[in-house]
Amino acid sequence: MPPSQSPARLDSAEERRTRILDAAEACFVRHGFHRATMHDVAAEAGMSPGNLYRYFPSKDAIVAGLAERDRAAVAEDFSGIEAAPDLMQAFTGLARRHLAEAPAEKAVLCLEMWAEATRNPAMAAICRDFEREIAGRLSGLYRQAQARAPQPAPGADPEALARLAMVMADGIMVRRALSPDFATGPVIDAMLTVIGAALDGRFDPTTFPESDR
Amino acid sequence: MPPSQSPARLDSAEERRTRILDAAEACFVRHGFHRATMHDVAAEAGMSPGNLYRYFPSKDAIVAGLAERDRAAVAEDFSGIEAAPDLMQAFTGLARRHLAEAPAEKAVLCLEMWAEATRNPAMAAICRDFEREIAGRLSGLYRQAQARAPQPAPGADPEALARLAMVMADGIMVRRALSPDFATGPVIDAMLTVIGAALDGRFDPTTFPESDR
DNA sequence: GTGTAGAGAATGAACGTTCATTCTCACCTG
DNA sequence: CAGGTGAGAATGAACGTTCATTCTCTACAC
Numbered sequence: 001m002p003p004s005q006s007p008a009r010l011d012s013a014e015e016r017r018t019r020i021l022d023a024a025e026a027c028f029v030r031h032g033f034h035r036a037t038m039h040d041v042a043a044e045a046g047m048s049p050g051n052l053y054r055y056f057p058s059k060d061a062i063v064a065g066l067a068e069r070d071r072a073a074v075a076e077d078f079s080g081i082e083a084a085p086d087l088m089q090a091f092t093g094l095a096r097r098h099l100a101e102a103p104a105e106k107a108v109l110c111l112e113m114w115a116e117a118t119r120n121p122a123m124a125a126i127c128r129d130f131e132r133e134i135a136g137r138l139s140g141l142y143r144q145a146q147a148r149a150p151q152p153a154p155g156a157d158p159e160a161l162a163r164l165a166m167v168m169a170d171g172i173m174v175r176r177a178l179s180p181d182f183a184t185g186p187v188i189d190a191m192l193t194v195i196g197a198a199l200d201g202r203f204d205p206t207t208f209p210e211s212d213r
Numbered sequence: 214m215p216p217s218q219s220p221a222r223l224d225s226a227e228e229r230r231t232r233i234l235d236a237a238e239a240c241f242v243r244h245g246f247h248r249a250t251m252h253d254v255a256a257e258a259g260m261s262p263g264n265l266y267r268y269f270p271s272k273d274a275i276v277a278g279l280a281e282r283d284r285a286a287v288a289e290d291f292s293g294i295e296a297a298p299d300l301m302q303a304f305t306g307l308a309r310r311h312l313a314e315a316p317a318e319k320a321v322l323c324l325e326m327w328a329e330a331t332r333n334p335a336m337a338a339i340c341r342d343f344e345r346e347i348a349g350r351l352s353g354l355y356r357q358a359q360a361r362a363p364q365p366a367p368g369a370d371p372e373a374l375a376r377l378a379m380v381m382a383d384g385i386m387v388r389r390a391l392s393p394d395f396a397t398g399p400v401i402d403a404m405l406t407v408i409g410a411a412l413d414g415r416f417d418p419t420t421f422p423e424s425d426r
Numbered sequence: 427g428t429g430t431a432g433a434g435a436a437t438g439a440a441c442g443t444t445c446a447t448t449c450t451c452a453c454c455t456g
Numbered sequence: 457c458a459g460g461t462g463a464g465a466a467t468g469a470a471c472g473t474t475c476a477t478t479c480t481c482t483a484c485a486c
Contacts, residue, residue, distance in 0.1 A: 016435095030332070031332060032247070032328065032329075032331075032332060034245070034247035034248065035247065035332075037470080037471060037472080038471080038472060038473080039471085039472095047435095047436070047437085048436060048437045048438060049437090049438075049472085049473085050436075050437065050438070050439095050473080050474075050475080051435075051436050051437070052473095053472095053473070053474080054434095054435070054436080058472080058473085059472065059473090108331045111324070111327055111328045111331060112328050112331075114324055114328075114387060114390065114391060115245065115324045115325050115327075115328040116245075117391055118245075118321045118324060118325075118390055118391065119243070119244060119245060119248075124391070127391060128391075128392070131391075160399055160403070163399070163400060164400060164403050166384070166388075167381060167384035167385055167387075167388060167400050168380055168381055168384055169384070170383070170384035170387040170388065171379070171380035171381055171382070171383035171384030171385075171387070172380055172384075173387075174327060174380075174383040174384070174386075174387065175379075175380060175383065177327065177331055178327060178330055178331065178337070178340055178341075178344075179341070186373055186376070186419075186421075187376060187377060187380050189421035190373070190377050190418040190419060190421075192421065193417075193418045193420075193421055194407055194418050197416065202416075203410065203415075203416045204406075205403040205406045205407050206399075206403060207406075208399075208402035208403075208405065208406055250444080250445060250446080251445075251446060251447080252445080252446095260462075260463080261462065261463045261464055262445095262446085262447085262463090262464080263447080263448075263449085263462075263463070263464070263465090264461080264462055264463070264464095266446095266447070266448080267461075267462080271446080271447085272445095272446065272447090
C-alpha cells in the first residue's frame with residue numbers, strides 16, 4: 001500500500017501538538033506569555049527548542065493555539081444546554097464546574113488571555129467569538145426557562161440577564177486568579193440566587209428602579 | 214540656610230516623576246508592561262532613556278509606581294464614604310464614576326495590573342492592599358446603610374455584599390477593557406438594583422435558597 | 427537474518443535582534 | 457568653576473528563530 005501513511009505517525013504528531021500546548025500552558029501560567037521563553041516551553045515539553053517549530057510556526061501561534069483549544073473546550077461544555085431537563089440545575093452545574101472546580105491556573109491563564117486580547121487582534125477575535133457563543137447559549141437558556149415556567153411571567157430580559165451572569169463570572173475569574181484561596185462558593189451562590197429569582201419573576205435586576213418611577 | 218531645599222527644584226522633580234508615570238501609563242496601555250520599552254516611555258515623556266533612571270531605579274519601579282499611584286487615587290475617592298448623607302446615592306456615584314465615566318484605558322491598565330499580579334509579588338501586594346481597603350469601605354458603607362434603615366431589618370451580610378459588588382465591578386472592568394464600546398450602564402444599574410434591594414431587605418443574594426430549605 | 431538506504435524527527439549551537447541598563451560627555455545655572 | 461541635569465551612544469544579556477547535523481526508525485534487498 002504505497003500511498004498509506006502510518007497511522008501511528010499521524011497520531012503521534014497530534015499527540016505532540018497537545019504535549020506542546022500542555023507545556024506552554026504550564027509555562028504561560030507560571031511566567032505569562034511574554035516572559036515565558038521558547039526554551040522554557042521546550043524544556044517543559046521534553047524536547048528541543050528547534051523542534052517546536054516543526055509543530056507551530058511561531059510563539060504567537062502557540063499562544064493562539066492554546067487559547068483556541070481552551071476556549072473551545074469550555075464552549076463545547078455549554079453546547080446543547082437549552083435541551084437539559086432541569087435548566088436551572090444545568091446552569092448551576094456549569095457555573096460550579098467552570099468557576100469553582102476548574103483549577104485556579106485556568107483563571108490565571110484567562111486573565112493572561114484577556115490582557116493579551118486588549119492589544120493582539122488575533123486573541124481579541126478568539127475572546128470575542130467565545131463571548132458571543134456563551135452569551136447566545138446563556139440567553140437561550142434563560143429564554144427557555146422563562147417559557148417553561150408554570151405561569152409565563154413577563155420577567156427579565158434574557159440578554160441582559162446573560163450579560164449580568166457573564167460579568168459576574170468574569171469577576172469571579174479575576175478574584176480566583178488573584179487570590180487562589182478565594183472562596184468562590186458564596187459568590188457563585190449569590191449569582192445563582194440572583195439569576196434564579198430573575199427567572200422566577202421574584203426579582204428583576206434588569207429594570208432599574210429609578211427609571212421606572 | 215543649610216537644611217532648606219529649593220522648592221522649585223523639588224517641585225520640578227516631582228513634576229518630572231508624574232510626567233514619566235503619565236507617559237508610562239500611555240505606553241503600557243498601548244503595548245502592555247512587557248512589550249512597552251523604556252525607549253517608548255522616554256519618547257512619550259519627551260526625554261532620553263538614560264534620564265528615566267534619574268527618577269526611577271528600574272522599569273519595574275515605574276510599573277509599581279504607576280500601580281500604586283492609580284490605586285491610591287481610587288482608594289482616596291472611596292475614603293470617608295460612610296459619612297455621606299445619602300449612602301446609596303454616594304455608592305451610585307462611586308460606581309458610575311469608576312465603572313462608566315473613567316476612560317476605558319483605565320480598565321485596560323487594570324487588567325494588565327491583574328495579570329502582572331499573578332506572578333509579581335510586589336504587584337500582588339498592591340492589588341491585595343487595594344482590595345482590602347475597598348472591601349472594608351464597602352462593607353462599612355453597607356453596615357451603615359442597614360443601621361440607618363427605617364426599621365433595622367436583619368438583611369444581608371455586609372461583607373458578602375461587598376464581595377459581590379466587587380466581583381461585579383471587576384467583571385465590568387474586564388468587559389470594558391475587552392470591548393471599549395460595551396454598554397456599562399445597564400449592568401451597573403443591575404448591580405445597584407441588587408445591592409439596593411439587599412440593603413432594603415427586599416431580596417437577599419447572600420443566603421442561598423438551597424441551604425435554607 | 428543481516429545490511430543498507432532513506433525519510434522524517436529531533437537536536438542544540440549560532441545568529442540577528444531587541445531591550446533594560448550604564449557610560450560618557452555636553453550643557454546649563456549660580 | 458562646581459554641581460547637577462540631561463542626551464544619546466554603548467553594552468551586554470536574553471530571546472525568538474534558523475539550520476546544519478545527528479538520531480531513529482521503517483522498508484526493502486540479498
